[in-house]
Amino acid sequence: MGQTLxxxxxxxxxxxxxxxxxxxxxxxxxMLHERTxxxxxxxxxxxxxNIAAPKTVFSTIDHIxxxxxxxxxxxxxxxxxxxxxxxxxxxxxxxxxxxxxDDDRQGIVHVIAPEQGIALPGITIVCPDSHTCTLGAMGALxxxxxxxxxxxxxxxxxxxxxxxxxxxxxxTGKKPKWLTSKDVVINLISRFGADFAxxxxxxxxxxxxxxxEIEERLTLCNMGVEFxxxxxxxxxxxxxxxxxxxxxxxxxxxxxxIAEAHWxxxxxxxxxxxxxDLEVDVSEIAPMITWGTSPEHAISVDEVLPDQRSDLADVFxxxxxxxxxxxxGQRIDGAFIGSCTNSRLSDLRRAASILKGRKVKSEIxxxxxxxxxxxxxxxxxxxxDKIFLEAGFEWHEAGCAFCFYAGGETFSxxxxxxxxxxxxxxxxxxxxxxxxxxxxxTVAWSAVNGQISDVREAYE
Amino acid sequence: MKPFTNHIGxxxxxxxxxxxxxxxxPSREMKRVSKVGLANGLFANIxxxxxxxxxxxxxxxxxxxYHTASILILGRNAGCGSSREHAVWALADYGFRVVxxxxxxxxxxxxxxxxxxxxxxxxxxSIEAIADWVRIDPTSHHLSANLEKCTLETVDNSFEFxxxxxxxxxxxxxxxxxxxxxxxxxLIDCFIAEDMRERQWLYSVSD
Ligand code: SF4
Numbered sequence: 161m162g163q164t165l166x167x168x169x170x171x172x173x174x175x176x177x178x179x180x181x182x183x184x185x186x187x188x189x190x191m192l193h194e195r196t197x198x199x200x201x202x203x204x205x206x207x208x209x210n211i212a213a214p215k216t217v218f219s220t221i222d223h224i225x226x227x228x229x230x231x232x233x234x235x236x237x238x239x240x241x242x243x244x245x246x247x248x249x250x251x252x253x254x255x256x257x258x259x260x261x262d263d264d265r266q267g268i269v270h271v272i273a274p275e276q277g278i279a280l281p282g283i284t285i286v287c288p289d290s291h292t293c294t295l296g297a298m299g300a301l302x303x304x305x306x307x308x309x310x311x312x313x314x315x316x317x318x319x320x321x322x323x324x325x326x327x328x329x330x331x332t333g334k335k336p337k338w339l340t341s342k343d344v345v346i347n348l349i350s351r352f353g354a355d356f357a358x359x360x361x362x363x364x365x366x367x368x369x370x371x372x373e374i375e376e377r378l379t380l381c382n383m384g385v386e387f388x389x390x391x392x393x394x395x396x397x398x399x400x401x402x403x404x405x406x407x408x409x410x411x412x413x414x415x416x417x418i419a420e421a422h423w424x425x426x427x428x429x430x431x432x433x434x435x436x437d438l439e440v441d442v443s444e445i446a447p448m449i450t451w452g453t454s455p456e457h458a459i460s461v462d463e464v465l466p467d468q469r470s471d472l473a474d475v476f477x478x479x480x481x482x483x484x485x486x487x488x489g490q491r492i493d494g495a496f497i498g499s500c501t502n503s504r505l506s507d508l509r510r511a512a513s514i515l516k517g518r519k520v521k522s523e524i525x526x527x528x529x530x531x532x533x534x535x536x537x538x539x540x541x542x543x544x545d546k547i548f549l550e551a552g553f554e555w556h557e558a559g560c561a562f563c564f565y566a567g568g569e570t571f572s573x574x575x576x577x578x579x580x581x582x583x584x585x586x587x588x589x590x591x592x593x594x595x596x597x598x599x600x601x602t603v604a605w606s607a608v609n610g611q612i613s614d615v616r617e618a619y620e
Numbered sequence: 621m622k623p624f625t626n627h628i629g630x631x632x633x634x635x636x637x638x639x640x641x642x643x644x645x646p647s648r649e650m651k652r653v654s655k656v657g658l659a660n661g662l663f664a665n666i667x668x669x670x671x672x673x674x675x676x677x678x679x680x681x682x683x684x685x686y687h688t689a690s691i692l693i694l695g696r697n698a699g700c701g702s703s704r705e706h707a708v709w710a711l712a713d714y715g716f717r718v719v720x721x722x723x724x725x726x727x728x729x730x731x732x733x734x735x736x737x738x739x740x741x742x743x744x745x746s747i748e749a750i751a752d753w754v755r756i757d758p759t760s761h762h763l764s765a766n767l768e769k770c771t772l773e774t775v776d777n778s779f780e781f782x783x784x785x786x787x788x789x790x791x792x793x794x795x796x797x798x799x800x801x802x803x804x805x806x807l808i809d810c811f812i813a814e815d816m817r818e819r820q821w822l823y824s825v826s827d
Binding site for chain 2: 175176178179180182184186188195196198199202203209237238239242243246277280283288289290304305306307308309311312315316317318320322354355358359385386388390409410411412415416418419422454456471564565566567583585586587588591
């Protein structure tokens with residue numbers, strides 16, 4: 161019997177197995193951010209615990225730091241400075257790297273990890289943040305953890321994980337040119353349900369995944385957690401290897417040759433078996449948008465909302481929409497392009513190609529927050545900032561920005577916002593704010609039209 | 621950590637599906653870098669009806685019958701969303717010791733176990749039957765969770781649940797996971813020494 165990619169990654173890191181089938185796994189890299197990392201580190205400090213390998217820990221400030229143009233190093237959340245100050249203090253005390261608000265390597269933790277070569281194929285990487293599964297797109301075993309597990313990983317360089325079932329989702333068929341990996345993953349979640357992958361590691365595979373660039377794959381894996389998966393992974397291929405090559409923390413010289421040869425072997429064997437093996441034809445998928453308060457409440461932009469059901473009553477009430485109403489044409493008040501799902505250079509380029517020469521409807525507040533300083537600098541070098549600004553978008557500093565609300569400034573209560581983020585929970589972007597998640601292209605095109613719109617029109 | 625053997629208490633039958641950690645504790649309620657003092661922020665968005673923290677009578681926990689609830693009943697995909705352990709800290713701080721659900725998000729499940737809160741998974745029809753029974757008279761219809769026997773009991777019914785042996789052992793003994801693992805320190809060090817030879821490319825970059 162062959163091995164799956166997941167089994168290979170696990171085997172490479174398995175320090176020991178326990179009688180109950182769980183395993184102690186070596187953790188190669190740990191990422192932290194100020195919101196939860198500060199909690200884990202200060203707790204360790206007060207309990208007098210050591211970090212086993214400080215050089216393998218990388219931290220940044222992304223969640224509650226202000227992203228207003230030319231920001232000072234302050235929090236946009238009232239009382240939030242506690243976390244930023246504490247992060248600086250404890251990082252220093254432990255001697256770990258911290259990319260603060262004024263560092264050129266700063267950005268959303270899941271964006272800078274591949275960008276800096278911290279997340280590499282074949283490694284294990286964890287972070288006290290649920291979207292760490294994003295990094296599975298690099299061929300890494302990456303997952304989100306809580307604070308206690310984070311302290312455990314910091315203190316012991318290991319984590320204990322139970323046995324997971326394995327699911328492969330092969331994406332096949334001819335991908336229409338406007339179809340994004342965001343549409344695909346929203347479609348999967350709405351088709352199968354937000355808890356479909358509970359207890360599973362998902363491997364995304366198939367011709368459509370092979371065709372995807374790394375940044376599109378990062379978007380795909382990012383939403384693995386919205387599918388309830390332990391994590392998502394994609395086998396590294398020549399694109400992954402080229403993407404990683406030469407990045408600051410990627411191996412160099414002779415080491416790079418050895419590493420790259422090793423990475424190329426990290427694929428599921430042909431005769432490997434999965435507990436669930438699905439094939440999904442993407443050729444029929446239309447641009448997707450969420451209408452409710454769970455990522456599973458999603459439809460094609462040209463569909464109508466579902467029937468009334470008892471469990472949806474509160475959802476309809478919150479979003480202010482009725483059963484059987486079309487989603488297309490719903491007026492919007494805000495538009496946001498950013499977040500660890502869709503804030504990389506290719507996302508901004510695609511959104512800019514739609515905004516170029518066009519204007520956002522004047523009553524809409526539209527914001528773009530690049531995922532990292534490096535993305536921002538690159539985008540500005542090719543003039544994307546001007547396209548966004550001329551179209552009427554605000555051009556922000558790097559960070560999580562309006563992806564989630566922690567207090568402070570946001571969209572006004574009751575507003576309808578179209579957003580390239582990953583969660584449409586009640587109040588996620590602010591009290592009473594109704595979030596519709598979609599691809600950056602759909603966000604841009606809807607902002608131009610002042611209403612939820614079918615991005616296919618933009619390509620006609 | 622407080623060991624968990626058994627617990628009898630008032631159950632709060634919310635039964636919601638996809639109840640996420642932002643609902644359990646909104647981000648703005650996580651004002652400090654510590655684990656305690658979070659009970660006030662528990663369910664803040666749905667528990668209070670205005671900025672003055674006036675209890676919203678619509679929310680079940682505010683009903684006198686449920687004030688002392690210590691067993692939370694949810695639907696599927698409980699604790700999905702953000703990894704914030706504050707969700708479990710807030711529950712524990714309020715006094716919750718058991719969460720019963722149809723299925724759990726994996727980070728939340730681990731966080732429960734790490735903090736002495738027992739996560740119990742049962743099928744939908746059992747959960748609904750239990751909730752219906754609780755609603756008849758929440759103040760006297762207490763649930764009893766027994767981790768030694770792995771049962772959840774009403775007065776006239778007993779439901780067996782499955783929990784991983786590791787989670788069970790940690791809860792029963794109130795084990796701090798770090799100390800448990802550090803017992804294997806020699807093993808870990810040997811593994812790393814070997815790994816450094818195998819994957820020198822990884823160790824050479826960050827040091
Ligand atoms: S961008 Fe949003 S989802 Fe991603 S890490 Fe930041 S807050 Fe979380």
